[in-house]
Amino acid sequence: MIPFDLQEPASLAEAIALLDPDDPSVRPVAGGTALMLMMKAGLFQPTRLISLRRLEGDLRRVHVDEHGDLHLGALVPLSKLELSPLVAEHAPAVSETCRTLSNVRVRNVATLGGHVAHGDPHMDLPPLLIALGARARAVGPRGERWIDAADLFVGYYQTALERDELLAEIVIPAPSPDSSAAYVKFTALSADDWPAVGVAAAVRRREGVILDAVLAVSAATEKPIRLAAAEAAIRGKSTSSGSFDEAAEAAAHEVEPLADIRGSTAYKREMVRVHVRRALIKASHS
């Protein structure tokens, strides 16, 4: 890697002050696993990294508030999400997704905030956070603001975060008793490869009927996106798996997959169809 400067602030305010809104070669770094890959490949050559490792407090905390909303601090490592009893109780699909997210060592180091703020469309949690209706709290020099997960990803490796903003936490709203969610992925090259397609589904159902569903796809597309046509196609349908074909068809129709080493556009479109169906089956029967 080429040399760069490293600063290690002790507070969130200090970290934000060190960020430079006009210089893309200055970036925050938490666990660093994703950024290191880019730096080693020469795709990102920082002049200065702002390490977040000395920051403490709520940024590292997982807790449930009085409304039952699950708060996940941005510096919580993915292994803590995987193993947290609170996450298992309030967002079991998140725990399950973390089990097959990269490997133990990466999960020990990579943080939720980095996972989300990196903006890599191949990350596993973003589509699930969209499906679960999560919100992100961003903090910057002008104060803090809330961003819906569905609005957070604006392009290939691009998020709605400004260069001088940091994620503080992700909040997953309390699930209603009739809701359930699931994430499924397809890895084309090897079992532990980055996904070629990831699909998350959150459904609300009553007496065998889907009241509504939120569907999101990632990895195949340039950013994680909601599948509006597929969501409309499933509303009011029976939870018997035969009725998922229409939604799967709609999803395959509405996505614009990017071709790469993990598959052609046509192939990924087919995999989106298959995995939307699987995600709906899994969410409706969990």
Added chain:
Amino acid sequence: MSPQLRHISFTLNGNSVTAEVAPHHTLVEMLQEQFHLYGARESCGQGLCGCCTVIVNGRSVSGCLYLAAFADQANIVTVEGLAKGEQLDPVQEAFVSCSGFQCGFCTSGFILMVNQLLEKNANPTEDEIRHYLSGNLCRCATYPDIISAVHAAATTLRKE
């Protein structure tokens, strides 16, 4: 730009040590270049293969994706820290007795990961072993013998 060296201190295999590192140095580079510890070695360079596994504050990390500067004030354990003198640790013994390796390049990473697994789960099933070790690659494909070694080490450790 000339790298600005920083002075860090940490515990390495039970000893207090210091090092001079540049911000862009990785943990595995520091261990090799400054401490001549070659048990953790860079192979894939992407955190996928596990050959560079190092234990930092009780948790496994990929030493190739971990900045050396982040070792400051940490407790670092490498495969060289497991044996007590000539006495191998139970996981190392099990890998020898079960022939859980061929060329040995991946072995130190596997041994550290198995130690972590058995700390958390004293009697893992084969599925649990496969899942936990899915981020460690053995290009000689000694996986069946590695799994035997994990079971053997687990049996030894449960008796201790």
